[in-house]
Amino acid sequence: MNARDVDAVIQAARFELYRENIYGALELVERAHAAHADSRYAEQAARIRSWLTHLESREAYIAAQEAQYKRLRWRVGLKLLERRIRILLGKKTRKMIERRARDPEFRALEREVADVRPGRVLDAGSGEGGVAMALGARHPDVRVEGVEVSATNVRIALRLNRFANVAFRQGLAEEVHLHFPPASFDLVYSFAVLEHVRDVAATLRAIETVLRPGGRFAFVVPMHELRARGPIPDYAPIHGYADHCRVFTEAELRARFGERPGFRLAKIPGAWKHGELPDCFEPIEFGSFFVSYATKG
Numbered sequence: 703m704n705a706r707d708v709d710a711v712i713q714a715a716r717f718e719l720y721r722e723n724i725y726g727a728l729e730l731v732e733r734a735h736a737a738h739a740d741s742r743y744a745e746q747a748a749r750i751r752s753w754l755t756h757l758e759s760r761e762a763y764i765a766a767q768e769a770q771y772k773r774l775r776w777r778v779g780l781k782l783l784e785r786r787i788r789i790l791l792g793k794k795t796r797k798m799i800e801r802r803a804r805d806p807e808f809r810a811l812e813r814e815v816a817d818v819r820p821g822r823v824l825d826a827g828s829g830e831g832g833v834a835m836a837l838g839a840r841h842p843d844v845r846v847e848g849v850e851v852s853a854t855n856v857r858i859a860l861r862l863n864r865f866a867n868v869a870f871r872q873g874l875a876e877e878v879h880l881h882f883p884p885a886s887f888d889l890v891y892s893f894a895v896l897e898h899v900r901d902v903a904a905t906l907r908a909i910e911t912v913l914r915p916g917g918r919f920a921f922v923v924p925m926h927e928l929r930a931r932g933p934i935p936d937y938a939p940i941h942g943y944a945d946h947c948r949v950f951t952e953a954e955l956r957a958r959f960g961e962r963p964g965f966r967l968a969k970i971p972g973a974w975k976h977g978e979l980p981d982c983f984e985p986i987e988f989g990s991f992f993v994s995y996a997t998k999g
Contacts, residue, residue: 703734705737708740716935717928724948751890763874766943767851768852787998790934798832802835807837807970810968813935814891814920814994815889817918821843823888824890825849825893827849828848829861831848831862834848838868847871848868849872850871851873856871876901876908878911879908884912885914886914889913890909890917898945910997913997916998917950917997919997921992921993922992922993923950923955924949925952927986933965935980963995965995966993974999
């Protein structure tokens, strides 16, 4: 790309930002600025870096995640009161399990469970605990441990949980090796987490440490392949920071994990969310990737 065509480069950077490829957009702008020192590049790079400050430390990352979920889950009002009543009566737990059990991603996970027949399963990044509880409800002989960064989400999961074989604790996916002994799980899964974490490689090392030899790791990441049909407007992250900071392509996933034992990759189509992206975009492939592989036995 011609760095002197600043408008074209900024459009390309915006395209990556709307794909939630924040690091990719930053790299593009910084490379253009190195080739052509235009102040618009410097301004854009500074804005993008300001959305990534939560990744500069463990504490900043935890604080950003907690602030986001506390704002989303515990907004005072009638809806919060209704939510608490539904939790108390068990209605929300039942609805959550029913909904999760219908998800194509969950059905793919259950195929992994059928293959592995695990005794212990780890949910690395369990959120409010819906997947872990659905798995525990449908497989009462399986012990499911959920680890979640947000204390707010952990509190909600603990209130929702009705299953003796499911437990939750606060922690980072990249630190699960500090919470559990090596080789203590038969199956680990992580849904919609790797696009958030500070360090993908460190997260994978931690997860593979707690997996037994021959155990399997399954994860879900977004599949966001778009095309722009016209000028792309300016971008700003909805939470004030880049909660999703990277994307994965099929080629990248195959290059990184394709040589692992028992590698599988499935594309799970998702519904295009009208109104969440500007009208200039249309989907090419939109949904999620379900990836799984085994550790070396």
